[in-house]
Amino acid sequence: MKLPLAYSAEVTDALATGRPIVALESTIITHGMPYPQNLGTARLIEGEIRAAGATPATIAVMDGQILIGLDDETLEALAQADNVMKLSRADLAFAVANGHTGATTVAATMICAHLAGISVFATGGIGGVHRGAETSFDISADLEELAQTPVIVVGAGAKAILDLPKTLEILETRGVPVVTYQQDDFPAFWSRSSGLPSPLRADNAEQIAASHKMRETLDLEGGMLVANPIPPEAEIAADILKPVIEQAIAEADARNIAAKSVTPFLLQRIFELTGGKSLTANIALVQNNARLAAEIAKAMQT
Secondary structure, X not given: OOOOEEEOHHHHHHHHHOOOEEEEOOHHHXXXXXOOHHHHHHHHHHHHHHHOOOEEEEEEEEOOEEEXXXXXXXXXXXXHOOOOEEEOHHHHXXXXXXXOOEEEOHHHHHHHHHHOOOOEEEOOOEOOEEOOHHHHOOEOHHHHHHHHOOOEEEEOEEOOOEOHHHHHHHHHHOOOOEEEEOOOEEEEOOEEEXXXXXXXXXXXXXXXXXXXHHHHHOOOOXXXXXXXXXXXXXXXXXXXXXXXXXXXXXXXXXXXOOHHHHHXXXXXXXXXXXXXXXXXXXXXXXXXXXXXHHXXXXXXXX
């Protein structure tokens, strides 16, 4: 059966000419911020990848197809769409089969990128083990996807709202290489350091590309998490964020917010409690990740 993939003209040309491609998720557009800021941010991130010498491939599901790359008209339509499904591995096929509009999370973007032959993906930060997971069992599908799908994921670590030590433990158990870029501390999304040592370190894109290729040579399953610290001028210090995150989590617990609703709620409350600084930092770190992902995509071709 033919795969339900539809490539944009830009991505089709890049594949035909062998130019480097970087996948991008679409939940940042549909579930991250309101219109038109979401559209402006999506265009900004795609522009960073083009400026760095690669082709952006934003991934989404519309009209029974997995779109690999969005033209400007489709990007704008997605940015204004209502009732968009937030897709992970569990509901990706359902959305495609039934013609729903869906935005891809880290896990779903990895799946679709791999189907399309794209090996590098830039995001903000991965999901992970939620605090209190020992009773809620709330663990992101992103971790299992990293363990089985061979895509390099470039993010600013895991989201700081998570239980980072447990997230790193699961990644280690599942054999996922966690490589921090140019520092020894694992970053914490809005902050450059989580206070946790990084399992691995790489100082250039070539080291990362070579490591991924060697995993393929050794027939090792899964992808790689490249943790790229937020630029110093854009970070929010961990000691400032800690009480804000604690307050947001307490409010989510009091309202019995669970499952896929947790992360959007927490990010919105943190945005409100920081007076918008968290969103400014978020955009800066995604730009930074896009630039590094483009360099890795280019290094993968050498």
